[in-house]
Amino acid sequence: MHSPPHFIVCTGGTKGDLYPFLRLACGLAAKGLRVTVLAPEVHGEQVRAAGLAYEPNLSEARYHEVLDNPLLFDPHQGLKALFSGTDQELLDARAQLLRVAAGQPAVLLCHPFYLFAGGLAKAAQSSLRVVGAYLAPSNLRTLHDLHYLGPMPIADWLPLAARRLLWQQADARYVDPVTLPGLNRVRAQLGLPAVEHGFLLHMQAQADLSVALFPSWFGPTQADWPQPMLEGGFMLHDGEAHQALPPEVEAFLLAGAPPLVMTLGTGHKHAAAVYHAGVSVAQRTQRRLICLTAFRQQLPDDLPPGVLWAGYAPLNLLLRRCAALLHHGGIGTVAEGLRAAVPQLVLPFAWDQFDNAFRVQALGVGLSLPAKKANATRLSRELLRLMQDAERITQCHRVAALLAHDPDADTLVDRLLHWSITP
Structure with a gap:
């Protein structure tokens, strides 16, 4: 057994993305572990109020710039809205992780969209281990428990071969063209080989461990999900004891x-x-x-x-x-x-x-x-x-x-x- 590492808890997004990670960060800190939370600047006050060490990973201005784009909420254009022009942000996220980890044993517990930065940081610091925490079942790619592909319903009777083809078409049309060019520009700067196809599968592969932050009765673990996988539940964060309604x-x-x-x-x-x-x-x-x-x-x-x-x-x-x-x-x-x-x-x-x-x-x-x-x-x-x-x-x-x-x-x-x- 090794000594406990430094836990770096990293997320982006809105309150729904923050709360599960904040709940886990509080739980880790309650065990006496060293914990640092990286989250958007708009959440900083709430993270500090929980008594946790905190660094912003996204400015308030950039946060609102992303939310101001109506395409973020378009079922076909959301990834493009989120990932366009983010090369420097990915490099900055990698640099922040390496600085916070400081060459010491560390575990990055992160939102799936930070797995790319985690993988790039791990390539430079072998003592960093990466845990991908998935908030909802459809965050994990599968051929089996597949009910919707974006906004498109998938019939239960559809054969696996047809489902595989649908995923390939989605990758080729909606996912890879708007995500891989930027990722590969960054990888080239760092002397790493390009990812030819399969942005989502590459994302999942960056984790040394995956965690389902939803219960198995809501989304059962699938045979084609990454392994090892921990089954969890909804990480509901109730806030401070004196919290009240307005x-x-x-x-x-x-x-x-x-x-x-x-x-x-x-x-x-x-x-x-x-x-x-x-x-x-x-x-x-x-x-x-x-x-x-x-x-x-x-x-x-x-x-x-x-x-x-x-x-x-x-x-x-x-x-x-x-x-x-x-x-x-x-x-x-x-x-x-x-x-x-x-x-x-x-x-x-x-x-x-x-x-x-x-x-x-x-x-x-x-x-x-x-x-x-x-x-x-x-x-x-x-x-x-x-x-x-x-x-x-x-x-x-x-x-x-x-x-x-x-x-x-x-x-x-x-x-x-x-x-x-x-x-």
């Missing part, structure tokens, strides 16, 4: 019947049409509604009675007091909805959201309607279906009970620690 939200909850909650992602600046449809649905169905978005301009200037806007509210405190959750299908929001045993109407835009929506519906706890089809009429119809099914509430509670049996953060931290000190 006063205006608390007052609204006390003033009437349990409301609907609509949230389309803490970083989504381009969802005005769906928010407007949600407000119309609240009026049509005479239901109260809380709209959560940091970007007030996405809502009508004058909200009708019974509709409240809030920039943010902790879902772990809010959802258990609500009638239903309408959301984009981000995995963190899905998990909070499952924990709260609240019916979900999932309105996927891009990324893993279509697959997450499928799994919510398959569990019997919600319905799905693509965001591009979510006008007031369709939304009203699906909401009515969601709320009229009395058995759905019972099923929500059955599924919520499963979470108590999943590996918690302490269990996963113990497994990571054991792996890290085993030769």
